[in-house]
Amino acid sequence: MITIFFFFFIIITPSTSSDTLTTTRILTTNQTLFSQNQTFILGFFRASNTNYYLGIWYNNIIPQTIVWVANRDNPIDNSKGYLKMGHNTGNFLLLNSSGNPAWSSNQTNAKNPILKLLDTGNLVLQDSSDKTDENSNYLWQSFDYPTDALLPGMKMGWNLDTRTDKYLTSWKVTGEDPSSGDYTMKIDYHGLPEGFIRRNQTIIYRTGPWNGVRFSGVPNMKDDTNDLKYNFTYDDHAVWFSFSLTNPSLLSRIVLNSDGEYQRYMWIQGRWNKFSYAPAHECDYYRECGSYGVCDSNASPVCSCMHGFSPENREAWNLRDGSDGCARNTGLDCPNDRFLHLQNMKLPETTRVFVNKSMRLDECEGLCKRNCSCTAYANIDIRDGGSGCVMWIGQLVDMIVFPTNGQDLYVRLAAADIESSSSNKNHTVVQGVGITLSVLVLVLGLVALCYIRKKRQQRSRGLMNEVVSSSGRNMDDLELPLFDFDTLTMATNNFSQDNKLGEGGFGSVYKGTLIEGQEIAVKRLSEDSGQGIEEFKNEVKLIAKLQHRNLVRLLGCCIEKDEKMLVYEYMENRSLDSILFDKSRRALLDWERRFNIIYGIARGLLYLHQDSRFRIIHRDLKTSNILLDNDMNPKISDFGMARIFEKDQTQAKTLRIVGTYGYMSPEYAMDGNFSIKSDVFSFGVMALEIITGKKNKEFYSDNDELNLLGNVWRHWQEGTALTLIDPSIGNSYTESEVVKCIHIGLLCVQERAEDRPTISSVVLMLSSEAPSMPKPKNPGFSVRQNHPNTRLFSSTQDESWSVNQVSTTIFDPR
Structure with missing residues (x-):
């Protein structure tokens, strides 16, 4: 959520509730404009870097929620800035203390201009003689220059007549630095339009094309309430995506956060509720299964090849890396090829396709069959039985199969492969009849035993x-x-x-x-x-x-x-702690394996927190509950203490605290409050243990005050964090990657739950080469066990016992 937290400072003086700024008035850093119904405020706010920004935010909503920033990349460094009408220019200027412009509305033909804040959150420049609020009469509007948020009525996409693009750009750091971040969300109008999230120039996520009802790659995208409607316009003049609210009392916004996650929020019962987000699961990440590969988030492994194709790189495929995709088993023989019918699909990438909105599906098939370069076809619009034709030329990439709400896709295959599929089905039927008769005889003979x-x-x-x-x-x-x-x-x-x-x-x-x-x-x-x-x-x-x-x-x-x-x-290599903390075996874990273990645990936790059918809080994450298979791939185990959260539930409280000392978050151990951030804390402890080869609950530094978390924190502040690496790793590591993992670990073990990242953010940071990350704050439980604040956990029992004395790992974990 894009919010300005308590450390943001804003001064608002008593002022009129005027929604208009005229040529005779200026707006200083301690003044504001209110929209007519006081839904939105225009004013100055200070970010964590102490600079001043002109922005728009919701009125009477805490925490403060910024929806637009004028000078995001050109802040004012003191409180002497102001907004005023430029002399004989017809546009408004934001000036710093030296009188130099930090931002301008870039409009020069207004005769009697006024600046007005509307109840939609749109800041508009219009002629004072024009009393209407119609878009066609605006000389300039903030809706044409989105930052990180899309509001109802706001458009994202292309004006093809003027060749202008409206898109979202994340903040540099969510809630701290509003300058332009690394992530953008844009509509690509080429071929069949669809949305892309990019990190700089690298595609992270693709929505799939609009099919008349929803984006092809967002099967759950729907009108969550009768008050919300999604809109998509696609013609020769424009390609626009927007949404609207029929109930004016509701508040909703779409945000691209600094972790590259697209989120839609509704303000309900005094808080922002996240109704949808993307990427939401492993298959959402672009080209997860390569060319001709199909991703299924409910399968394990998630990647598979469609009928008639086999893995391009069998060795990598067996290691569950499907990024190399699939290759045809049989070469094509145009025009004798046929088509494989796939259902409930996210359509392949459509930026380089043939499009005809008026064709029927049978006409589309005929055209594709005659064109030997055509590899697949589908309807453009799925309403009323389907209409339009989209044809792919070349490889098919970024496909997903959904349980429901996907689209039909017809993929070109050699006739022999289609016939083998049909033959296999017929053979299966005949074979099934024979087996059924045999089984019937057997059942009759064993009926007594079966009873x-x-x-x-x-x-x-x-x-x-x-x-x-x-x-x-x-x-x-x-x-x-x-x-x-x-x-x-x-x-x-x-x-x-x-x-x-x-x-x-x-x-x-x-x-x-x-x-x-x-x-x-x-x-x-x-x-x-x-x-x-x-x-x-x-x-x-x-x-x-x-x-x-x-x-x-x-x-x-x-x-x-x-x-x-x-x-x-059964897990061949048993538990992580049985290797990590064993001096004779820890050398088996070089840096590549340790990083893969950290990343794998994060992916498993992401599935539990976001991608599974339930939101599951594990509550007892520790190295002894991480099991390793024959290839040292990590698997989270032991869900005896886990709890299910409702879709919109964020935390719960219990009087019966369970878990293991050294891995429990402060808010859980002290007050019984647990949430997804409790698991994130445990993950952070494990990450630092994996890097250092030391147990948090055993390790204390020479000054007899700091445990592992505190010691890592001290070295981080002193710039000597690399000295903490487990010596058994040798020289197999990359310094920047280790520093990144230590940084992420410290972010996860911060004392305050709200400061910790979500596990989806952690996965993105781990998978990015140079992620933008906030500075970590003090970790929780960084003092020795006998410190007054942690006396609750003093114990003379064997260190393998957990707090509730029921979860042990005396041998190897289950």
């Missing part, structure tokens, strides 16, 4: 449905396999001590191998563990259907013979 097993499963499913009933679902919704007790007993060699991986207040974890050879990890809950039962319920409710490359996958469960067990995929 007995069914009775046992019904008892288990009944208890399981009772466990998940609080989530409003049943076992059929969860699609979670039920394992037999005997199966798990055999897999773990009767829960042998030799197979035990770890133990805690919930019970024990065992390695197992199923009959088919699949390795698993089995969490067996203790019969007398009340907390274990709560963990069991939580894990079933939260992660039964969550799939992400950086989350440990829950394979099933068992409720039988008074036993409650959870079955997970």
